[in-house]
Amino acid sequence: MIGAMARIATLVAVALLLAASAALAAAGEREEANKKAVVEFYDKALNQKDFEAAAPYFGSRYVQHNPNAPDGIDGFKAFLGFLREKFPQSRSEIKRVLADGDYVILHVHAVRTPGERGSAIVDVFKLENGKIVEHWDVVQPIPEKSANGNGMF
Amino acid sequence: MIGAMARIATLVAVALLLAASAALAAAGEREEANKKAVVEFYDKALNQKDFEAAAPYFGSRYVQHNPNAPDGIDGFKAFLGFLREKFPQSRSEIKRVLADGDYVILHVHAVRTPGERGSAIVDVFKLENGKIVEHWDVVQPIPEKSANGNGMF
Numbered sequence: 486m487i488g489a490m491a492r493i494a495t496l497v498a499v500a501l502l503l504a505a506s507a508a509l510a511a512a513g514e515r516e517e518a519n520k521k522a523v524v525e526f527y528d529k530a531l532n533q534k535d536f537e538a539a540a541p542y543f544g545s546r547y548v549q550h551n552p553n554a555p556d557g558i559d560g561f562k563a564f565l566g567f568l569r570e571k572f573p574q575s576r577s578e579i580k581r582v583l584a585d586g587d588y589v590i591l592h593v594h595a596v597r598t599p600g601e602r603g604s605a606i607v608d609v610f611k612l613e614n615g616k617i618v619e620h621w622d623v624v625q626p627i628p629e630k631s632a633n634g635n636g637m638f
Numbered sequence: 639m640i641g642a643m644a645r646i647a648t649l650v651a652v653a654l655l656l657a658a659s660a661a662l663a664a665a666g667e668r669e670e671a672n673k674k675a676v677v678e679f680y681d682k683a684l685n686q687k688d689f690e691a692a693a694p695y696f697g698s699r700y701v702q703h704n705p706n707a708p709d710g711i712d713g714f715k716a717f718l719g720f721l722r723e724k725f726p727q728s729r730s731e732i733k734r735v736l737a738d739g740d741y742v743i744l745h746v747h748a749v750r751t752p753g754e755r756g757s758a759i760v761d762v763f764k765l766e767n768g769k770i771v772e773h774w775d776v777v778q779p780i781p782e783k784s785a786n787g788n789g790m791f
Contacts (some may be wrong), residue, residue, distance in 0.1 A: 492769040495648075495652075498652075499648075499651075499655070502652070502655050502656065502659055503655065505659055505663075506655055506658055506659040506662065507665065509659065509662035509663060510658075510662060513662065518740075520740070522735055546787055549785075549786050549788060550786070550788050550789065550790050550791065551781070551785075551786075552780070552781050552784035552785060552786070553781075553785055554785055554786065554789060555785045555786055556786035556787070556788060559786070560786065580757055581762070583736070583739075583741050583743060583762075584738055585669075585736035585737050585738055585743075586736075587732075588734075588736050590736060590738070590743050590760075590762075592762065592774065605682075605776045606771035607743075607760035607775060607776045609734070609743075609745065609760070617687075621745065621790065621791070622760045623689060623759060623760045623776050623778045623790075624776065624778050624779055625776045625779065627705070628705050628706075630705070631704050631705035631708075632702075632704075632706055632707055632708045632713070633703070633704075633705070633709035633713065634709070635701055635702060635703050635705065635709060636703065637703050637705060637774065637776075638703065638774065
């Protein structure tokens with residue numbers, strides 16, 4: 486009797502442990518999948534400037550916080566059109582990819598015209614069910630001189 | 639014999655599961671501890687402008703990537719002196735705290751003089767053993783007008 490109860494208790498403990506472990510692992514896997522989705526989206530959008538290739542990464546909406554870009558998925562399409570026309574050679578190089586829950590953070594060096602110093606950018610994307618639904622960024626032109634020798638990245 | 643082997647196999651499996659679960663949980667706890675340390679540091683440094691109170695959060699070094707700030711812990715001390723003298727009423731309001739491994743990301747609204755629109759900032763801190771050792775940021779003045787009504791935060 487005691488042996489059977491101990492066996493049941495062990496099984497319950499193992500089941501709980503499995504569930505907790507699976508939940509933690511799933512959270513880590515979701516963050517990795519979100520990172521992959523955002524990095525792919527970023528290259529297709531900002532570098533290839535291919536709206537059709539980038540569009541499948543959007544969820545049902547795209548809330549835009551960049552003050553220079555119009556809201557929504559249509560606003561982003563218009564922004565890519567502007568980039569294609571005015572800065573066809575612009576390049577965005579991702580220096581760092583971080584994720585926390587539904588958020589993915591990119592630290593980026595963006596150059597609109599080849600050879601210029603360009604800008605340091607941090608983009609923050611929010612995802613829902615693996616799809617991009619919201620975006621914030623902060624953009625700073627890289628100055629000619631620095632008070633330290635470490636660079637901005 | 640088979641019963642004993644099955645029991646040993648179960649014990650090994652439970653031990654491995656416990657170890658994996660503990661490692662995942664510890665990673666999550668470390669990120670939470672890092673977030674707490676950086677938020678406390680940020681308030682003591684940027685708002686209270688109290689170098690002595692902020693200093694214990696530094697590790698053995700402070701690699702500075704903000705191009706306007708001199709390198710190192712001494713450089714940061716000088717920067718706080720500048721803030722205290724020139725912008726004693728400056729305030730940095732943390733809007734969002736994210737963490738990934740040893741990195742903590744803050745999305746901040748900073749105002750140097752009360753009433754001004756201020757700047758949007760993303761700070762990225764790297765920690766080692768719970769102490770701050772490196773810092774990057776990107777700073778953008780909030781423009782008067784926006785192409786969308788969503789604000790920068």
